[in-house]
Amino acid sequence: MALFFLLQFCMPAPAQTEIARGSFESQDATPAARAFTDEAGRHVQIPANVKRIVSLAPNLTEIVFALGEGDRLAGDTDFCDYPADASKKPHVGGPVNPNLEQVVALKPDLVLATAINRRETVDALARIGVPVYATDPHSVEDMIASIEHIGKVLEAEKTAAPLAASLRERLSNLDRRISGATQRRVLFVVWTDPLISIGRGTFIADALRRAGAQSVVDASAEWPRVNLEEIVRLQPEVLVFASAHAGDTQHDIDMLRARPGWRSLEALRRGNIVIISDAINRPAPRLVEAVEQLARAFHPDSFARGGSPASRAQFAEEACTCAR
């Protein structure tokens, strides 16, 4: 028995961490490690000229591809399905419980993590000497800042800066367009059984504000479970559902119409429902597209008057993509 405890003491983890960290730095002999403070406030050493990235969340995968660095992505998660090339990469499991062995086997010199990953996953990788950069977006602007941060980490500032600038420009154009419109009071439905909505500190709440709407749920929790009675009392003007498959969601909504509580919702009876693509759930460049689509759905009048015929046609086309 003592033998095994001896074994435990023979392998002091801190010493091993040193070795591991040393080897990661020496792998690339020329470039020195660069010091970063990530969005979670962690200090992290990242080698220059990162070649093999493992992304632990779909939105991070999207950002890497949007920066034109998809080739440097060595692996991503089972849920990374956008762009199409992302699903061809080796997968390391889901974002909440990725397989650490699989991550390490891909020999990453950088792992990207975000708020949906477990702290334990990030800590475990960092402890064995794998550099992890974590983002933590709470607003649309935070998401754009994440693009710039990741651009810096990947030394892809040249693509990151114009991408961020164009996203900001689209947002300010949108802001001007809907500036006169009254805010819609909406319920964002994350889950129907039980009813789960969004808290005020989430990037989705911010995305709704940018689209000219206010969530009727004002909770400090990020994903609050909400009492349906309270929603019936508040009577939101519009219900927003996020879905990758609008058809399935339409079916679910038809089921809801028959249910007590839900059928007392004015918005549901009148069909004031917006089904938005699941890009709204991912703090990545397409989030801005989702904001634009939401704004169009909330404030059709602002888009009908003004705006050139060409852009109106373009909007119509995009709206179709959204509904499909």
Add this chain to the structure above:
Amino acid sequence: MRPLTLKRLLWTCGALAVVLLACMVLALNLGAVPISVTDLVLNLGRVAIGQSDQLPTEYRLIVFDLRLPRILLGILVGAALSVSGASFQAMLRNPLADPFILGVSSGAAVGSILATLIAPRFTLITPLGAFLGAITTIAAVYFLGRREGELDSTTLLLGGVISASFLSAIVMFLMTALTGRDLRGTVFWLMGDLSTPIQPGLQWIFSVGLLAGIGAIYTTAADLNLLLTGEREAIHLGVDVTRVKLVVYVSASLLTGLAVSASGTIGYVGLLVPHAVRLLFGPDYRLLIPASALCGAIAIVLADTLARTVAAPTELPVGAMTAMAGAPLFIYLLRRGMR
């Protein structure tokens, strides 16, 4: 049953240690990333002669930095839960006693979540909170289980089951206070999960606490044998029952608290391993305690290897593995006991 001699004790423990070592090698070899046996043996040899720097980096990271710490944690947790289960069974004179069924594990979980909520930056507080939660629960269950001054087997078990469900409700309530990353981590931890290694600074505390707990319980092994015949009988035979109770309850709570704060609530190991050991090697606590520690370690290492590999690359919680094997066996024991 043959009388226990020192020779038999050492031979049995030695044989079990060899089995555990074999299981460790098996567990090191199996995982989401395939590794050949010859490679493993070769590389283990290299490490043994001090040439660990010659290993390929990702090989060392996977086998020695990810798998080995997890296996060692499994050994600690398995030994702790089995020994505390065995000692609860003697103290409460109830073959169905186990830290999970009596609610002690849930008590430790409540203690450790409370501790994290109160002082998230102070790492030592988690095992401390778990220990306090465990010891409070066992005291409560002990008093719930008394009827007319005597421990009543059925009342005790019911008291334990009720405490466990009450404490689980508190866990649910406390979890609403957690958000985002902490919540997701806690959900996995509650299911019984070995994938999170012990915090670097706490490894010594866990190892020393575990050895001290098992050692302290072992000093009462002869008394536990007598206690099994009944509390009054033990007193007449010269056992200092109050001292034994104090030592065993504190040590078993320490073991459960450490195990739960490291790996969450892994059920049924503390119940079934001592039973299996009793069937194989007899009821003498002087052998039962070290053999349970070793067999518990073997059981958890095997269960976790299964959890890591059956659905790879997805990992299953080890608690689900032990419960799937444990619950049917528990029912079997319960029905056999009724007859």
